[in-house]
Every structure is written in C-alpha cells, then in structure tokens.
Amino acid sequence: xxxxxxxxxxxxxxxxxxxxxxxxxxxxxxxxxxxxxxxxxxxxxxxxxxxxxxxxxxxxxxxxxxxxxxxxxxxxxxxxxxxxxxxxxxxxxxxxxxxxxxxxxxxxxxxxxxxxxxxxxxxxxxxxxxxxxxxxxxxxxxxxxxxxxxxxxxxxxxxx
Ligand code: THU
Numbered sequence: 001x002x003x004x005x006x007x008x009x010x011x012x013x014x015x016x017x018x019x020x021x022x023x024x025x026x027x028x029x030x031x032x033x034x035x036x037x038x039x040x041x042x043x044x045x046x047x048x049x050x051x052x053x054x055x056x057x058x059x060x061x062x063x064x065x066x067x068x069x070x071x072x073x074x075x076x077x078x079x080x081x082x083x084x085x086x087x088x089x090x091x092x093x094x095x096x097x098x099x100x101x102x103x104x105x106x107x108x109x110x111x112x113x114x115x116x117x118x119x120x121x122x123x124x125x126x127x128x129x130x131x132x133x134x135x136x137x138x139x140x141x142x143x144x145x146x147x148x149x150x151x152x153x154x155x156x157x158x159x160x
Contacts, residue, residue, distance in 0.1 A: 006152040006153070008149055008152065009145070009149060010142045012108075012143075013143070019141060023093060023095065026051055027133060029049035029059050029095070030048055030049040030059065031097050032047065033047035034074075034097055035061075036059075036061045037074065038062070038063045039064050042064065043102055044099075044100045044101075045062065045099050045100070046061060046062045046073065046075075046096065046109070048094060048096045048097075049078070049094065050078045050094045052089040052090065052092065053089055056082075056089065058086075062074045062077070063077060073111075073115050075111050076118045079091070080118070090128060093130065093133070095134075095135070096111060096133065096135070097109070097137070098136060099136070100137075104137055105137050108136055108140055109134055116151045117154075117155070119132070120147045120154055124156055124157065129145060129147070129148065131145060132150065
C-alpha cells in the first residue's frame with residue numbers, strides 16, 4: 001500500500017477589488033445574475049458568469065423547483081446554455097457568487113461536485129483550462145487555475 005498526495009492549489013484574494021479588471025467585471029456580472037436566482041426553497045442565491053473566447057459573457061443563476069431534484073445550480077445553468085448556444089466557443093473564465101438570506105456568507109462558496117463534473121467536461125472537450133473564481137456574498141475570492149484542479153481523480157471519457 002502506498003499513499004498518493006494529490007495537490008489542489010487555490011489563490012486567495014482578500015477582496016474582489018484585487019482581481020484584474022476583466023475578472024472584476026465578470027464577478028460583477030455574477031453578482032447581478034445572483035439577483036435573478038429563483039430560490040424560494042433554500043433562500044440560497046447563486047450567480048455565475050462565464051467569459052467565452054468570442055467575447056460573450058453568459059450569466060445565470062440557480063433555478064429551484066417544488067420537486068427539489070428538478071432544480072439546477074447556477075453553474076450548470078450557465079455552462080449548458082453556453083454549450084448549446086455557442087458550441088464552438090472555448091470557455092475561459094467563470095465567476096461564481098452565493099448569498100443566503102438566512103446567514104451572510106463571506107467565505108468563498110465553491111461549486112458543488114455535480115457542477116465540477118459538468119464544467120470539467122468542457123475543459124476536456126476544449127483541451128484547455130477554465131479559470132474558476134468563487135466568492136461568498138462579497139469579500140474574499142478564491143481562484144483555481146482550472147476546474148480539474150478542483151476535481152482530482154476525475155471520471156471522464158477515458159474510462160468509458
Ligand atoms: N447551488 C448552486 O447554484 N451552485 C452550487 O454549486 C451549489 C448549490 C444552488 C442549488 C440550490 O438551489 C441552492 O444552491 C442550495 O443548495
């Protein structure tokens with residue numbers, strides 16, 4: 001038996017003001033998108049904004065449903081729309097922000113496992129990394145240079 005250590009490297013910014021101008025704008029788009037969340041069941045609103053290599057910015061938010069599992073996270077709303085509308089575009093950067101009406105979250109909110117799996121599919125498809133930035137309601141931002149970095153031991157087409 002041996003132990004394997006798989007590193008996950010993230011960069012932490014104390015505030016979104018420390019981001020480069022393009023990413024700061026993208027995070028502002030995610031913050032605006034958060035307001036469009038339909039989250040009557042969790043009161044947890046998530047906004048996401050995705051920059052494509054054709055210059056388009058796709059924004060979206062979580063959409064809940066009385067049949068809970070039928071709802072969809074903000075990140076998947078965005079990547080599936082982008083994939084459907086711009087099938088030839090590469091995804092460059094995604095910003096994510098979440099705010100709860102029950103408590104104020106200032107810690108960065110990372111994408112859930114299902115969203116990581118959805119996003120990594122596009123990284124594999126386009127053969128280039130997607131930068132991921134995530135934030136709570138405001139404040140600290142975490143950056144991952146790729147989605148694969150957040151999803152070690154990925155399940156991908158190589159095993160099918
Ligand atoms: N949610 C997202 O939109 N993205 C995530 O990565 C995690 C969770 C949504 C789903 C649900 O509407 C609410 O947040 C609470 O889980």
